[in-house]
Amino acid sequence: MTTKHMLEARGLCKTFGDNEALVDLNxxxxxxxxxxxxxxxxxxxxxxxxxxxxxxxPDRGSAFVTNIDVVKEPVEARKHIAYLPESVALYPKLTGIENIAFFDKLTGAERSETELAVLLRDAGLPESAHGRRTSTYSKGMRQKVGIAIAMARNSRVLLLDEPLSGLDPSAANDLGQSICRLRDQGCSVLMATHDIFRAKEIGNRIGIMMAGRLVQVLDANALDAKEIEHIYLEHLHGPTEQREEARVA
Amino acid sequence: MSKAIANKDQLLLRRESLVKPLLIATVVLLAASVLAGLQRENVFDKERAAASIADKEVWMNQGDRNPHSAAHFSRYAFRPAASLSLIDPGTNDFAGQAVWMEAHYQDPAVFRRAEDASELGRFTLLTPAFLLLVGGPLLIFLTMHGAIAGEREDGTMRQLLATGVGAGQFFQGKLRSGLGMTMRVYTPAFFVLALFSLFATPGGVTADGAIRAGAMYLTFAIYLAICVAIAIAVSAMYRTRQAAFLALAATWVVIAVMAPRLASDVATAVAPQPDARVVSNDLRAASDIWYADKDRQERIQQSVLDEYGAVDIDSLPINYGAYALQVSEELSNPEFDRVYGGLDSTYRLQESVVRLFSVLSPTIPAAGLSRAFAGTDREHQRDFTVAAELHRRDMIKMLNEDYMLNGQAGPVYTANAELWALFEDFAFEPRAIAAVAGRYLGDFVALLLWAAAALFVAQVLVGRAVRSEVPTA
Structure with a gap:
């Protein structure tokens, strides 16, 4: 009997031409x-x-979302996923509330405007912005709408691709808190990021990736941010002694 | 899901700054075309009615006259206005609307508006059918070029597909949106046009007129649906709005402007119309066929003398000259049929060649069906000229027979208003569209094939666009 993981990669491999983008990811x-x-x-x-x-x-291996094979049943798998890219693409001529209403309807739900406004507010978007077209939004505001959309979809899995990139510290903090709320509600999150400190703050585990390989997985609660940074840099540039020698030379 | 996508697209379209001016321009042009059509039909109806009354008055008041002289004096057959000619005047301006029914000769139809139009007027004939056939696709392409390309350019397509929307649902959403928007504008516009046209027709609203309006509505609905599918298909081929717009603009030029023109030019090259002088000479020869054969004249005279046991024509109980006139008519009639039949064959061949170009453009079969349902195509015109010719033959026969039976005195014999009153006015009722629907089956099938092909290709291309964004879709 297989254990039901929310996300599972089994020997995933992907190459682009000669470049090995992902090697045997488990x-x-x-x-x-x-x-x-x-x-x-x-x-x-x-x-x-x-x-x-x-x-x-994938060239080899399999990816599963709630035990659904992504390659075999991609549409079904995506129904369980909320996705937040580096820059959330919204319809610029629709307001924040209209954008979330549209994505809400795609799931078959018919939330009232009041319920949708609560979701936007919970995601950190001020009420004054709800009725404005998203073409006037900052990146942080768009990311918050993206989080609200994820919340509206009641997805069990959240995939975040550099969601904090380019956000000011306050916006990044707001977004981090929203992700924590989703986690506390039982949502499983896989987040790609450059931000060690935010990863430590939000994550339960931190995977360090180098040249397409998952080289180490750390328990975020067992280490502080400095230690995580140290380990990360060691993977990136080699052990500290070597880096020192290289610097002196 | 598809409904949500369609509703979102329609909301976005309403917010496009370009849409309002385009819709206003369309409504203004449609209104202008209706007003121009009303004015045109109104003037024409008045002219026709006045000419018809005058023709009858002149006929009835011609006084005492020899019947053969009356046959040369003769009358006009006027074609009544077709019930939907306001929407599509078709060949009306170029084909004659009246036939002079004289003895010895089948005159071509006269009273062509194009002959009276200014040079500029010939290029600016604005009709609702023209707007639907040429302006309809343009409006659809202008508003829908970003249907898929815009979503790809903005990155929203990937965002949307990430929610578990499948390629089929995405396509259905786009189709539903395009069709919904198009029909929302087209249906009430056509309804108003049809009402104007049906009520403006002197005959008023008839069951056949209503059926024709319904068939015409269906034709344009299918045509516009094809344009929606083309817009989606082309938009799905590109990643930016600008590229899709340029491609759709080129598509419009090909299907709505160049292909119909090219088809017409090729058809004329393949089946050139005979020179008007040649046709005129052929008709004249047909008219003179009796006089060209002296032996036949003598044979027929002898057979009549034998029939009556007479020694010469003066001792016959009938006017032999009138008899010969009728024989002459009956000899000429098949020749007239041959000459006009030849012309018809040429036109039919041209139309067949034009139909072949339906492969390049759905505008061609749609335009053919529009004229057909309006009752303004060549076939309807032919029905009129055939009916007028049959009326002419009956009329001349009656006059000749009166002369033959009562005109032993020769050319001095005169008939009077009692005889003139026996002639019924020419009344042309176009055949019900249901009875002649078979003529247009080819165009209708072509239009349906276009619809099926456009939908299929659009679905395939949208699927390809989706897979290029999300390979596992």
Missing amino acids: LTVEQGEVVCLLGANGAGKTTTINLFLGFLK
Whole structure:
């Protein structure tokens, strides 16, 4: 009998031409758990997210969302996922409330405007912005609408691809809190990020990715941010002694 | 899901700054075309009615006259206005609307508005059918070019697909949105047009007129649906609105402007119309066929003399000259049928060639059906000229027979208003569209094939666009 993981990667591989974007990834995310993927650009974080979304086809291996094979049943798998990219794409000529109402209707739900406004407010979007077209929103505001959409969909899995990138500290903090709320409600989160400190704050586990490989998985509660940074940099540039020698030379 | 996508698209479209001016321009142009059509039909109806009354008065008041002289004096057959000619005047302006029914000769129809139009007027004939056939696709392409390309450009397509929307649902949503918006504008506009046209017709609203209006509505609805599917298909091929717009603009030029023009030019090259002078000479020869054969004249004279046991024509109990006139008519009639039949064959061949170009453009079969249901195509015109010719033959026969039976005195014999009153006015009732629907089956099938093909291709291309964004879709 197989255990039901909310997300599971089994030997996932993906290459783009000669470039090995992801090599033999094995990873699980359990219910109510936040797993952050740390890594430099090109480490394979976004490729991992895209493979779970079915935006890419794996060369080998399988990706499962609530035990549904993403390649075999992509549409069914995506019904359980809420996705927040680096920059949430909203319909610029619709207001915040109209955008969330549209995505809400896609799930078959018919929430009232008041209920949708509560979701937007919970995601941190001020009420004064609800009726404004999203073309006037800042990136942070758009990300908050994205979180509200995720909340509206009652998804059991949240995939976040650099959601904090480019946000000011206050907006990043707001968004972090929203993600924690979703986690506390039982949502499973896989987040790709560069932000070690935010990963430590939000994540239960932190996976370090290098050149398409998941090189280490850390317990975020067992280490402080400095230790995590230290380990990450060691993977990135080699042990501290080597880095020192290299710097002196 | 598809309903949510359609509603969202319609809301977005209402907020497009371009849409309002486009809709206003469309309504203004439609209103202008209706007003121009009303004015045109009104003037024409008045002219026709006045000419018809004058023709009858002149006929009845011609006084005492030899019947053969009356046959040359003769009358006009006027074609009544078709019930939907306000929407599509078709060939009306170029085909004659009246036939002079004289003895010895089948005159071509006269009273062509195009002959009276200014040079500029010939290029600016604004009709509702023209607006629907040429302006309809343009409006759809202008408003729908970003249907898929815009979503890809903005990144919203990926966002939308990430929620578990399948390629089929996405396509259905886009189709539903396009059709919904199009029909919401088209249906009331056509309803108003049809009412105007049916009530403006002198004959008033008839069951056949209503059926024709329904068939015409269906034709344009299918045509516009094809344009919606084309817009979705082309939009799905590109990643930016600008590229999709340019591609759709080129598509419009091909299907609505160039293909019909090209079809017409090729048809004329394949089946050139005979020179008008040649046709005129052929008709004249047909008219003179009796006089061209002296032997036949003598044979027929002898057979009549034998029939009556007479030694010469003066001793016959009938006017032999009038008899010969009728024989001459009956000899000429098949020749007239041959000459006009030849012309018809040429036109039919041209139409067949034009129909082949339906492969390039749905505008071609849609335009053919529009004219057919309006009752303004060549076939309806032919029905009129055939009916007028049959009326002419009956009329001339009656006059010849009166002369033959009562005119032993020769050319000095005169008939009077009692005889003139026996002639019924020419009344042309176009055949019910249900009775002649078979003529247009080819165009209708072509339009349906276009609809099926456009929907299929659009679905395939949307599926391809979806898979390019989300390969596992």
